[in-house]
Amino acid sequence: MNKIALIARREFLTRVQKKTFLLTTILLPLLFFGFYAMIIYFSVNSDEKYNIAVADEANVFNNKLEGDENISFSFVKGEDEQSLKQDIEKDKYQGYAIIPANANILDKINISIVTQKSVGLMSRGKIEDKLNAALEQQRLLALNISPAQLDSAKKEGNIQFSTVEGKNDSGEEIGMSYAIGYVSGFLIYIVLFIYGAMVMRGVMEEKVSRIAEVIVSSVKPFQLMMGKILGIGAVGLVQFIIWIILMTSLNFLLPLIFPQLAAQMHDSNMQNGAMQAADTLKNSGLIGNVNINMPLILGCFIFYFIGGYLLYSSLFACVGSAVNEDPQDAQSLMLPITMPIIFGIVIMTKAVNEPTSGLAVFGSLFPLFSPIVMMARIAHGVGDVVPVWQLLTSMGLLIVGFIFTTWFAGKVYRTGILMYGKKPSWKEMWKWAFRRY
């Protein structure tokens, strides 16, 4: 036991003390957010300024059009297209809009906007919004409807879904569960790949540098393998915790640093998926009436994170021990390991929509898929969507699963690590596992 700890400590320290670890752990989220912020900043804060001449022959706007710091409207009278074009060439205006004299406020109005150069997506959206908003106001005035009347007309009915057991089954909660399930399933998928491959590379390095035999004359091969798996697992856990802390704190900091950014993001019509998710989060409100058991989900996440990692990393270690210098050998042996991970993510995307379907239940019980799939189901609630017996069976099977894979990998590993020469097939490795020593 002591020796496993010693090996795990070395594996952990050599990785954590590397400059690349600091770089990837701290700089990666910063870089990620930096890019994200920059993209939003540039797309929102385009420094394109537009002063648009509006030749409102029919007076549909009644000289009322609100602009902002980038876009302003100037009403012009008695100018024709020709003179407006000249104005644009002289850079007096950046564009002009002509509303034909026969336009009626209550009909469909064709407004053609001519600009110096092609208008960016953001500015285009803003100009459209502003014109449409002004049109709406004028129409309401023309129809003699007050804004208050309009609001009451638009009021939505309060529709509540619930299950027979009386559980609140609101759409907000479904959206929230969807987001949590998807994100946590995906995170575990990434963990399996990143750290599994790290274990494999570590084992290969030991084999290639010919240190394996020196070490196994002091410790059992199984201790060496377990030490490596646990050490790298600890690296992964630390890295993840740092990432989570950094991401959440940046998430809070970003709106503080760019207050106008957040505001603009909301009134712009460039609402992408991420922001919608953020909206659901905000609307559903963790503190609100939504009944999601966060501690349980977090606990399960950590359990499936560790269980899945142990299950797959020992298989990766076993591949690493079997191959020699050639990374291509590793690729072909890795296929049977990567396939179930990819199947897992496919089943997960289904399970997150239909958490009670047969495929989802199977996926969440079968140990090769359960770390990824079960997270998607748990987010929908333990007790109703996921019966407790299913959760316990899934956890039990996962434990049995990783005990089996570490046993199997340990057997293959002790043969493979001292075997040089040609790459074995999975069939041969299977034989190694059941050979007597």
Add this chain to the structure above:
Amino acid sequence: MNILELHHLKKYFATQKAVDDISLEIEQGSIFGLLGPNGAGKTTLLRMITGIFYPDEGEVILDGKKFDPLTDIIKIGYMPEERGLYKKMKIGDQALYLAQLKGLSKSDAVQKIKYWFEKLEMQSWWNKKVEDLSKGMSQKLQFVTTVLHEPKLIILDEPFSGLDPLNANLIKDEIYGLAQKGSTIIFSTHRMEQVEEICDHIVLVNLGRKILDGSVQEIKHRFKEHKFNVQLSNVPSIILESPAFHVAEEKANKYIVRINDGYKSNDVLKYFIEKDLNVDGFNEILPSLNDIFINLVEDTKATTRSFQNIEAN
């Protein structure tokens, strides 16, 4: 007293009887040579002694008790032929890590590393990385990490490969020193001149079987061909002819003669005295281990050991 006894060790792999019923005994404090051509089963045998492999059959007795890999590993220092170090790790840390894996406490390990580094003039290496070392330097480091925990049994597989004569001598002296202090050294190689120089006792393995076992002197006598060097004062005018011997080689006044069965060396001398040929030098030629090795191994065609299928049992 025997530090190590092997009783009928067997290890069969899918296509080879790697070790096929080998028994031997090694006396405490001796320097023991394990010889054999490539693929004879030396490494498999050593791996069983160090607990890396379990024997299929037979047992290993270390220090009077049945060998238990978990507790007895600290009594053994093994430097495998395929040896390496963590390239990116600092040398001091590396030695410390390997010593701790053997079971030494940290403070103990540091103290011993300092002692050895000083002895072999390696103090300045502590903060260097292995990738900065030459092959010979890392070999030296390997040796230190092998003997650091003062094992009773030191197993060195080709310890001098890649070392220049100066450093080889340095290591050789350390090996003698360790043997004098009571450590037993198993020395696996196919470099016969080193074996002849260093080892007290040798075992020759071929095709997984032991084919020779004994002290170096005894083996040489066992395989002697009754050849003698004879140096005469003058080139003789007659042709040497006698029932006691025949001439195998001649070069002016130097002869190599082979004594015929039933005669002794004195019979040869008597002949020269009778013929009144003055003898300046007369000594026996013992075969070199190299010759013995080649003779024994060539007969078995071990150079092309073929694969065979062996039923798993």
